[in-house]
Amino acid sequence: MTRLNPSAAAQDPIPVLGLAATPLVPESNAVLDELVFDAVFQALREAGIRKHELGLSVTASLDIYDGRSISCGLTNAASGGYLAQSYRIEGDAGQAIIAAAQTIAAGDADLALAVGVYNPEVSAPDRRAFLQQISNYAFEPHFDRPVGLSAETVLGLHAGHVVDSGELSEEQLAEIAAAAITRGSARAHAARRSPVSPGEVLASAPVNGVLRELMLPAECTGAIAVVLGSLARARRALRPRAVLTGWGQATSDTTASGQWLHNPAVAARRAAQEAYRRAGVTEPGEQIAAVELTAATPALLAPTLDALGLAKGGVEVAPSGGALSSFPGVANGALRLLEAVRWVEERGGQAVAHSTDLLTGTVADTATVLVVEGV
Amino acid sequence: MATRALIAGAGITPATSPRKQRSSSLELVQEAVWAALEHSGAAPSSLDGIVIGNIDGFEGTVLGAKHVVRRLGLGTELPVSILNTGGTTGGNLIQVAARQVRSGDRHRVLCVGGPTFFGAEDLQSAINTNSPMVVEQPLGMGAYHMGAFYPSAYAERFGATVEDFAVSAVQDHEHASRNPYAHLRNTLTVEDVVSAKPLSSPMTMAMVCPVSTSANALLVTSESGAAGLRPVPVLIRAMATSSDPYLGGGKNDFAVMENLAILARKVYQLADVRNPREEIDVVEVFSPYAPMQPMQLEALGFAPPGGGIDLIRSGATRIDGDLPVNLSGGPLCTNAGVAGELAPYVYVALQLMGDAPEVMQVPGARRGLAHGTGGTFFQFENLAILERQERA
Numbered sequence: 001m002t003r004l005n006p007s008a009a010a011q012d013p014i015p016v017l018g019l020a021a022t023p024l025v026p027e028s029n030a031v032l033d034e035l036v037f038d039a040v041f042q043a044l045r046e047a048g049i050r051k052h053e054l055g056l057s058v059t060a061s062l063d064i065y066d067g068r069s070i071s072c073g074l075t076n077a078a079s080g081g082y083l084a085q086s087y088r089i090e091g092d093a094g095q096a097i098i099a100a101a102q103t104i105a106a107g108d109a110d111l112a113l114a115v116g117v118y119n120p121e122v123s124a125p126d127r128r129a130f131l132q133q134i135s136n137y138a139f140e141p142h143f144d145r146p147v148g149l150s151a152e153t154v155l156g157l158h159a160g161h162v163v164d165s166g167e168l169s170e171e172q173l174a175e176i177a178a179a180a181i182t183r184g185s186a187r188a189h190a191a192r193r194s195p196v197s198p199g200e201v202l203a204s205a206p207v208n209g210v211l212r213e214l215m216l217p218a219e220c221t222g223a224i225a226v227v228l229g230s231l232a233r234a235r236r237a238l239r240p241r242a243v244l245t246g247w248g249q250a251t252s253d254t255t256a257s258g259q260w261l262h263n264p265a266v267a268a269r270r271a272a273q274e275a276y277r278r279a280g281v282t283e284p285g286e287q288i289a290a291v292e293l294t295a296a297t298p299a300l301l302a303p304t305l306d307a308l309g310l311a312k313g314g315v316e317v318a319p320s321g322g323a324l325s326s327f328p329g330v331a332n333g334a335l336r337l338l339e340a341v342r343w344v345e346e347r348g349g350q351a352v353a354h355s356t357d358l359l360t361g362t363v364a365d366t367a368t369v370l371v372v373e374g375v
Numbered sequence: 376m377a378t379r380a381l382i383a384g385a386g387i388t389p390a391t392s393p394r395k396q397r398s399s400s401l402e403l404v405q406e407a408v409w410a411a412l413e414h415s416g417a418a419p420s421s422l423d424g425i426v427i428g429n430i431d432g433f434e435g436t437v438l439g440a441k442h443v444v445r446r447l448g449l450g451t452e453l454p455v456s457i458l459n460t461g462g463t464t465g466g467n468l469i470q471v472a473a474r475q476v477r478s479g480d481r482h483r484v485l486c487v488g489g490p491t492f493f494g495a496e497d498l499q500s501a502i503n504t505n506s507p508m509v510v511e512q513p514l515g516m517g518a519y520h521m522g523a524f525y526p527s528a529y530a531e532r533f534g535a536t537v538e539d540f541a542v543s544a545v546q547d548h549e550h551a552s553r554n555p556y557a558h559l560r561n562t563l564t565v566e567d568v569v570s571a572k573p574l575s576s577p578m579t580m581a582m583v584c585p586v587s588t589s590a591n592a593l594l595v596t597s598e599s600g601a602a603g604l605r606p607v608p609v610l611i612r613a614m615a616t617s618s619d620p621y622l623g624g625g626k627n628d629f630a631v632m633e634n635l636a637i638l639a640r641k642v643y644q645l646a647d648v649r650n651p652r653e654e655i656d657v658v659e660v661f662s663p664y665a666p667m668q669p670m671q672l673e674a675l676g677f678a679p680p681g682g683g684i685d686l687i688r689s690g691a692t693r694i695d696g697d698l699p700v701n702l703s704g705g706p707l708c709t710n711a712g713v714a715g716e717l718a719p720y721v722y723v724a725l726q727l728m729g730d731a732p733e734v735m736q737v738p739g740a741r742r743g744l745a746h747g748t749g750g751t752f753f754q755f756e757n758l759a760i761l762e763r764q765e766r767a
Contacts, residue, residue, distance in 0.1 A: 011376075012478070033621075062431070062438075063459060069432040070461035070505040073621050073751040081618040083637055087467045090429060090438060090459045099456075099471060106477030107377045137437040144442075253451040254442045270452065274480070364441040366455060 003375055004235055009280025010245035012105040015234035016372065018047030018227035019241055019338050024189050024220040024328050027127075028119045032066055035223035036117050037078035043113070043225035044080075048238030051080045054227075055109025059088040060096040060116040060330050062359075064134050067121030079115050079225075092116070093224065094333025094355040094368030098247045100228050110233040116331030117223040127219070138359050144255050151296075154260060154361030155216070156208025159299040161261055163210050168299060170210050174198035176298035177215045177324055184321015189335060191218035191326045215297050217327030217358065224334035242341040245350070246279025246371035248272060252364060260362040264300060265307035267367035268354055272308045279371040281350070285313030288371075289349040292340040294323045294332060294356050308354060308369065319343055330357065337370055344374035380473035381608040381764065382724040383601040384415025384594035390558035390709045393492060396588040401443055404489045407590035407714075408447050414730070415594045416605035417483060419449045424484035426456045426472045428464035428713035430491050432501045443489065461505065462661070462749015463616070465716025466757035472595040473611050482600035488721075490588040491712020498586065505751050507622055519583050519664060521623070521752045523575035526666035528629035530577060533681035535666075537577045541568035542687050544582050544665035544707060550694070551704020553734045558587040558709040568665070577666070584663035584710035591714050591721045606728040607763055612742075613645035614759035623752045632667075632674035635748070635756045639675045646760035651676045655760075656740040657699050657726045658692075659719035661747045663706040672700065675744065694735065702726070702735045719745040720759065727763040 006013035020042030022028070022035050030038070036059070044051060057080040063071050072088035079086060089095050093116025100112035122130035135150040162168050168176075175198045182195035196214060204214040234240050250270035253259045259266055272284070281287050291310050295301040295318070305311045320326070320339040328335055333355035340353040356367040386407045388398075398406070412419060427440040440457045456475075460467050468486040475481040492498060499517030506512045506521075529535055545565055551557035563581060571581035594604075601608040617638035619625055627633060639651075648654050660675070662668035669683025677698060678686040686692060692700035701707075703722040706715050723743035725731040740763070747757045 064431045064437050068504045069430070069501055070459070070750055072460055073505050073754055076618050076750075076754070077620045077625075082620060083617055083634065085470075085616045086618055087458060087460050087463075087470060087616060089471075090431070090457045095456060099474065102474045102478035102480055105377065105479065106474045108474060108477065134437055138439075138441060140442040141436060141439075249454050249456075251444075251453065251455040254445045257451060259451075270454075278480075359438060360441060364445065364455075 004231065004240055006243040007245060007280060007373055011278045013231055014101045014104050014228050014244040015231060015240040016226060016242045016244055016341055017049065017229045017234055017237045017240055018043035019341055020046055021189060021224040021335065021338060022222040024191060024222040024326055026220060027123055028221045032071060032117055032119060033075045033078040035119060036075040036115055039223035039225035040079055040113065040115055043227045047227040049111055049227055054080045054084060054111050054113050056085045056100060056103045057081050057113040058096040058099045060091060060093040061088060062090050062330055065118065065120045065329065075117060080113050091330065091366055092333040092355050092357040092368065093331050094370065095249060095366060097226055097333060097337060097370065098249050098368055101244055101247050104228055104230050110230045112228050113225060114334065115223060115225040116334045118329030118331045119221040135359055140254060151358050151361040152208045154363055155297050156211045158261055158264055158362060159211050159297050160209040162299040170202065171198060173210065173215060173298040174201040176301055177201045180318060180321045180324040181214065184325025187320050187325065189326045190321060191220035211297060217296055217323040218325055220326055220328050222328050222331060224331045224338060226334055226337060240375050242344050242372040242374060244370060245373055246275040246281065248274025248369045249366060251366045252362065254364050264362040265303040267356065267365055268304055268369065269307035271367045271369040275369040275371050281371060284309035285315065287350055288315055288352050289347065290316040290319055290340065290343045290351040291354065292320060292322065292336040292351065293318055293354040294336060296323055296358050304354065308352060333368055340372050344372055348374040376479045377477055378479060378597045380476040380611045381596050381598065381601045382593055382611065382761065383596045383604040383606055383608045384411045384417060385721045385724050386410025386414055387556050387591040387721055388589045389556050390587045390589035390711055393586060393588050400490050400493050401446055403588065403590035404443055404487060405447055407592040408485065408487060411485065411592035411594050414606060417594060422449060422453060422483045422485055424475055424481040425453050425487060426458065426468045426484060427487040428458050428468055430459055430461060430464060430712060432504065433491050433498060433712060435493055460750065460755055462716055463747045463755040463757050465713045466720060466747025467616065468717060469595065469720055469759060470614055470616060470757065473614060476595055476597045482597045484595045486593040486595060486717060488591045488714035488717030490590055490714055492586050492588065519578060520575050522664040522667065523578050524623065524629045524752065525670060526577050529666065529670060532630035535684060537569050538565055539684045540577060540582060540666040541565045542684055543668040544568045546687055546692065547701055547705050547707040550702050551708035554703050555732055556589065557704045558585055578664060582665035584706045587709045587711040587715065589709065589711040589714050591717050593717065593721055593724060606730060607766065609724045609727045610762045610764045612760045612762045613642045615642050616755065616757040619754040621751050621754060626752060631680060632670050635671060635674040638756050638758050642758045642760055648760060652698060655742055655744050657723060657737045657743040659701055659703060659705065659722045659745050661706055661716065661719055663710055665707055694737065699737050716747050716749065719747060723761050727761055
C-alpha cells in the first residue's frame, strides 16, 4: 500500500518512485556510461521498475565536460534509452527532471527517468583551469570572452559588490560558508567532510576578489537518477518516496543588463512563481518547511532565499549544506532533489529543491525550482 | 491541464556554404525567428519559451544559445532549454517543446535551429570524438564512414549497385532545384553521381551531404495558443524517438534500419496509421547520405525490404507521385546542422499549411511524416506524424 494522497491543491502531482546516486567523489574512476548505469540501475531497483517500462529517459550532461561530441550516444543505453524514447539536455539535471515531469503531465508517459552525470575529462590539479576555460567559452564572444569573464569571475564580482555595498562583510561571508560546510560535513553525499571555522574559510586559498576556495561550490563527480511516475502508475510502485507537486524553470539575462550583479536570483524568482502555482503554494514562507538550494557563494544566499519567497518564516535552509557541501556539476539539480526528498521523508511536510547551472555563474543561468511533499 | 500541441508558424532562411555566407550565425537565427513570427502572426511578447539546439565541438562556442537567445529581440525573460543529441537535435526540439505545451506549462514555444558548422575546421575529426574509443576512433572514423556501413550491407543483401544508390541523389537534387531555400540546387544524372569522387565505398561525394549554413524556427503552441494565428494549424498527431546502442555491433543488421522500423510502428500506432503508403501525403526524411533514403522508406513501411530503390525509380516519390519524398531536397542538398535536422519538420509543416513555396507545394496535403536521425552509427531516430487542422 503506497498511501499516496497528494495535496489536492497540486495541479499534477507526480510521485518520485526512485532516487539514487553513485558515490560522489572528487574524481571518479568510472567512465560516463558506467556512472549512468550505476545510478539508473539503483533508482529503477528502488522503484521496482524495469528499464523497458520507462516511457522516456532524459539525460543532463555537457559534451565539453565529457570530452567527446554527442556524449549522450555513449550514455544513452545506460540511461534506459535502448529502443525507447530518450534525449539529452545540455544543462542542469533540474531541467531533465522537469522535462520528465512534463512528459508525464502531458499524458505521454507513465514512467519517466531523469539522470544527471558529471565527470570532467581533465583531472586535478588542472581541472579548475579546464572548467574556467570552458566557462569562458560559454560567454558572449565579442565582449565578454576577451576580458576573461568566467563563472568564478562573475561570482567574485558579485561577492565583491555585496561587500563593497555594506550588505555583508568578508567575515560574515566566511561565517555563512563555514556554517553550511559544517552542517553538511556528516552527510552521506558531502564532498567537504570536515567541519570548518570562519577563520579556516578566510584562510583558504584566494580565488577571485573576496572569494576564498571554501566559499565556492564543493566540486565532486558522479551520477544521480530520478524515477518519476504518474499518480495512477505510482499506486502500484514499490515505495514512492515523495510527490513532486510543482516545478518551474526560468532563465536570466546576459551580461549587459547587469541583472547578474544587482538581481542575481531573478531566474530563481520566476521559476519559483511557476512552481508554487503548480503546487498550489500561496504562502511559501509558511507552507514550505525546508529548502535545498544552490547558492554558489555565501553572497548569493540571501538573494536566493528572497527570490524563493523563503527569506521569512521558519524554513530550514540547506540542511545538507547545499552546494558548498557538495556540488556534482550538472547533476546538482538531482542531488538537491534527493536531499529535499530525504528531508520530507524524515520530517514530512513540503520542501523545495532549487538548482541552477553555474556554467556562466549568474549570467544567463537557467534555474529550476521543484516542490515536493511527503508521502 | 494536458492539451494538444500544434505547429502554428515556421521561418527559414536561404542556405549557402559557410564560405559564401554573408550573415553571422546570430543574424541567420534572427532572420529565421522573425520569419516564423511574421508567418504565424504571433507577437514576440506572447511567447513563453524557447527550445534551441547547440552541438558543442562543431560550433565555436560552448552553449552559444545562452547569449544568442537574448539577442533576438524577444525580451530577456523567456525560459531557455538547450538540447544536444547530435544529428537528432533539431527533431528533438519539437519533442521537448511539444511536451512543455502538452503539459500545460507553456502555450507558445519557439523551436530554433541555428547553423552549427561554424566552429570546426574538420568536421569529420570532431565527429570522430563520438566514435567508440577502442577501434573506431583510432582508425579516424567519421560520419560518412559510419554511414557507408549501411549501403555496404544493403548491397550485399539485395545486390544493389552504386548506380542504384545514385537514384535518390538524382531525385533529391531535382527537388532541391525547385526549393528557393536549398543550398545545392544543381541537377545531377546518375552518371554524375557515380563518377563523382569516391569517399567511402560504395558512396561517392555526390551521395554525401554538403556543409551548409542556414537557420529555421518553428512555433509550437497549445490549442488556445494557436487561436488567432495566421497559418492553418498543424497538429502534432504523434511523435516519438528511439535509440540503438552506441556500438555498431549492437545494430544487429546494417542492411535493415531496424530501429527506425520499430519507431515507425510505435508512431503509427499512436497516430492510428494503418497503411502509411496510402495515408501519408508528404514525407521528409533525414538522409544525409543518398543510400539511406531507400532504406528509410523501407523501414517506414512505404516499400518492402529491398524495394526502396524501385519505389524511387517508379516516380512515386516525385512531386507528382502519390508519395512525395524530400521535396526540399533533404539534407543531401542542404545540411546546416541543427537547422538541417529541424528542416524536415519545418518543410512538412509548411506543406500541410499550404504555405510551402508554390513550385514545391503538394496540392491538398493533409498528413505528413517528418523524420530525423543521428548519433554514433545513426543510433538515434525521431519521427512525427503531423496533420493539417482545418479551422471550424
